[in-house]
Amino acid sequence: xxxxxxxxxxxxxxxxxxxxxxxxxxxxxxxxxxxxxxxxxxxxxxxxxxxxxxxxxxxxxxxxxxxxxxxxxxxxxxxxxxxxxxxxxxxxxxxxxxxxxxxxxxxxxxxxxxxxxxxxxxxxxxxxxxxxxxxxxxxxxxxxxxxxxxxxxxxxxxxxxxxxxxxxxxxxxxxxxxxxxxxxxxxxxxxxxxxxxxxxxxxxxxxxxxxxxxxxxxxxxxxxxxxxxxxxxxxxxxxxxxxxxxxxxxxxxxxxxxxxxxxxxxxxxxxxxxxxxxxxxxxxxxxxxxxxxxxx
Numbered sequence: 520x521x522x523x524x525x526x527x528x529x530x531x532x533x534x535x536x537x538x539x540x541x542x543x544x545x546x547x548x549x550x551x552x553x554x555x556x557x558x559x560x561x562x563x564x565x566x567x568x569x570x571x572x573x574x575x576x577x578x579x580x581x582x583x584x585x586x587x588x589x590x591x592x593x594x595x596x597x598x599x600x601x602x603x604x605x606x607x608x609x610x611x612x613x614x615x616x617x618x619x620x621x622x623x624x625x626x627x628x629x630x631x632x633x634x635x636x637x638x639x640x641x642x643x644x645x646x647x648x649x650x651x652x653x654x655x656x657x658x659x660x661x662x663x664x665x666x667x668x669x670x671x672x673x674x675x676x677x678x679x680x681x682x683x684x685x686x687x688x689x690x691x692x693x694x695x696x697x698x699x700x701x702x703x704x705x706x707x708x709x710x711x712x713x714x715x716x717x718x719x720x721x722x723x724x725x726x727x728x729x730x731x732x733x734x735x736x737x738x739x740x741x742x743x744x745x746x747x748x749x750x751x752x753x754x755x756x757x758x759x760x761x762x763x764x765x766x767x768x769x770x771x772x773x774x775x776x777x778x779x780x781x782x783x784x785x786x787x788x789x790x791x792x793x794x795x796x797x798x799x800x801x802x803x804x805x806x807x808x809x810x811x812x813x814x815x
Contacts, residue, residue, distance in 0.1 A: 523809050526758055529750060530766040537747035538773025540739060541618065542781050544606075547735040550723045551606030554739070555599070556714035561740035563707040566749070569700045579701045590693045591702060595709025597686035602710075603717065604679035611672025619655050620676035622771055626652070627684040628764035635688065638759060643807040651768045651800030658771055658793035687760040690752055699753040706752075707744075765804050772797055 547554055570576045583591075608617045625648050632638035686706075693702050718725065751763050772794045778784040 526754060527805055527809075529754060530758070530763070531769070533747050533750035533754070534766050534769045535773045536742050536750070537767065538770050538777055540743040540747075540770075541774045542777050543735040543739045543743060545778075545782060547728075547732040549728050549732055549736075550718075550721075551609070552603065552714055552718045552721060553723050553725065554736070555602035555606060556711060556718055556725075557736035558739040558744060559598070559602075559707045559714065560711040561736060562744040562749070563704055563711055565740060565745055566700055566704050566707070570704065573700065576698060576700045579697045580704075583697075583701070583705075587693060587696060588705065590689055591705025592709045594686050594689040594693070594702075594706040596713065597682050597689060598706055599710040599713040599717075601679050601683040601686060602714070604675045604682065608672040608675035608679065612669040612676070617672060617676040618771060618774070619658060620673055621680045621683070622655050622768050623652060623677070624680040624684045625761065625764045625768065627681045628687070628761040631684060631688055632759060632761040636691075636759070638761060640761075641807055641811065644804050644811075647800045647803030647805075647807065648765060649800070650803065651765070651797045654793045654796030654798075654800060655768060655771055656793075657796060658775065658790050660789070684760070684764060687751070687755065687763055691755045691760045694752065694755040699749065699756075703749055703752055762805075762808060765801065768797055769801055 544554055549557075570580055605617065605621055608620075629640060629645070629648065633640070690702065690706075751766075755763065775786060775790050775794060779786045
């Protein structure tokens, strides 16, 4: 699938699906580790049957090399660590501050792309990325705190941004070799095991939650992950990890819009301006990316 316009359209749909994450988490009443466990565990169960219904998927799973298994396991470790750090950061700092810092992952992605994959970025692409990052900061600026406790949460969110970037870069390497289902079940399976052990160690309850919370677990698995993150994993075969990271900056836009309609939260002028700035930066970045692709 080499059509850039189709790739970007799918990226937009995936980003919107991912934007539902914060809404489902907000509506649930379970601890962070349990929310993450069921999100990834249910996703694993949803994807696992496709191993046996597709001969190519089954063949790739059976023929996984030790190197591929280790890389897939590493992606799962990065993903579980990302969720633990991000969700734990919400205990120390505001939701807006944490989300804004987590979406700064293009900063890590640009450096890693240049160092690992020798990817080169034009001034226009960097300018577009910076504009979008400024838009994210504007949305959450009023919620940034200076207290020592808040700084701990902000640091956790910052590390979580770097970890999820590592997850996508590992995926970019492995997706060149195997299809999205074998890759995803490797990562989500490992993540589920890690989160299960962590939840036991922290004595979190796996049951006794409201019906709404269970629906939120399913929504996080199918909408936020299968239609969001798995779509990104699928696109990594054709799209760079830095481009995926850039598109995720749009997550805050979708979250603000959904929060207005679903949670009844007010869309402030500051948020509206931030949304317009983010979208402007993304347009600049992807137009430049399209031009570069057309020339190659």
